[in-house]
Amino acid sequence: MKTEVPQLPSLARLRELTPARVALGLAGASLPTKALLEFTLDHARARDAVHAAFDADGLVQGLADLGLRAIRVSSQAPGRRDYLARPDLGRMLDADSKARLASQGGTAGALAIIIADGLSPTAVNTHAVALLRKLLPPLQRETIDIAHAVVATGARVALGDEIGRALGARMTVTLIGERPGLSAADSLGAYLTFDPVIGTTDEKRNCVSNIHGGGLSYEDAAAKIGWLIREGWARQMTGIALKDESGGRASDGFLAYSGERDNFVED
Template identity: 65%
Template sequence: MKPPAPSPSITDLRSMTPARVALGRAGASLPTSALLAFTLDHARARDAVHAVFDADRIVAELGELGLAAWRVQSRVNNRQDYLRRPDLGRRLDEASARLLAERSAGASRLALVIGDGLSPTSVHAHALRLLGHLVPELVARDVPVGPVVVASGARVALGDEIGAILAARMVVMLIGERPGLSAPDSLGAYLTFAPRVGVTDAGRNCVSNIHRAGLDYAEAAHKIAWLAGEGLAREQTGVALKDESGDRTSRLVT
């Protein structure tokens, strides 16, 4: 008779999740190794929030992909303002709004924005690699990509004003997500049809958790392009548009 398979152990569970489970104890406290690991992850998350956004580097790398880029700035003056006054990160400063108005060529199907958000680290690590997969997916769906707007001091809603000034039918904002203890470099993509100042989160779709241990670039690009194409066709995003892109074989991030 074949012996029964051994029951899953705590070690098996720990190998399946980055969550902090079965850390053990030393007396009434955590083991030193667990405490040091927590402290290191916390420091990485704080560093990601306070990292300096290298917008010039992003613009240069976009040029290497054959994409023109325009730099803009929200109304925040520094990182401290950004963290204390989220409202200032949702609106463009006057010079940036004027720049976009002057360069706008009229109505467009899609405006693509890259913003630093709460983790400039994630933008530096993933935004351009994601675009390498996303641009061909959008073109295949007859959604051409024009100049990319690179926004400093950006919150998600800053894309609404940018899209409105550019008279875009849809805005796609790639932005650094709030760092977590298991993922300080997670990138998110937010899609909004008919962008305008005052749109609520109910009017957006989000593809999140894009990083090396999360959603890979190819799968993320497929989901974003599907949502963009369907959102434009149906003239809606948010709670009215469900992700029906389907599962595709996940591929390793390169």
């Protein structure tokens, strides 16, 4: 009996399925010119994304258009160079920001949305408001109120803990620019933290990452984030104890349901 040998996918087909650099070829002992130029361009885009200007004013206006009045804060990093060289400074609020947040007064049980520049201001400028436009309506249908919105400059993820504690927020959702890669310079991440306190470690957070044009769509990201907010609130936890069981798609997850979860509300 003749044994059929399974056909392996070609390298050309593999390149169609991933933006990763595979099967680039060789020119002598070096890369082909085209592959080298593409690498150089993507590397430049990644560097530009890290050093891009953070459009805090535009984000504040975008939040206002969605019905959210935003508070602007800054970390202790006085500039971008300091932010990159001293990650610890990006995890602490400066004195003026502390006073500004203290004047807002805490609201027990409140949800706070934080938009932070992170390592890719380009990602935040491009995607944060568009993502919230998909996320906010189902949150409202679930009667999950957003008590505070914050736009943070020079921020690391952990800055959200101090912000949340100052505002008396029971849960924070931080939308932040992820470290640019050579296939995505504008990737946005969302970090959810229940009961934020200074010194919270990462196993107590949930993260939805890779939100950009070639990655997770706004609809699917909003479904995952919304499900985690709802379930995290109900179970009084986030982190490794809260597994994403949203189904992975908007049609299966949070955006698809309202109230008793038996009414389809999104196209």
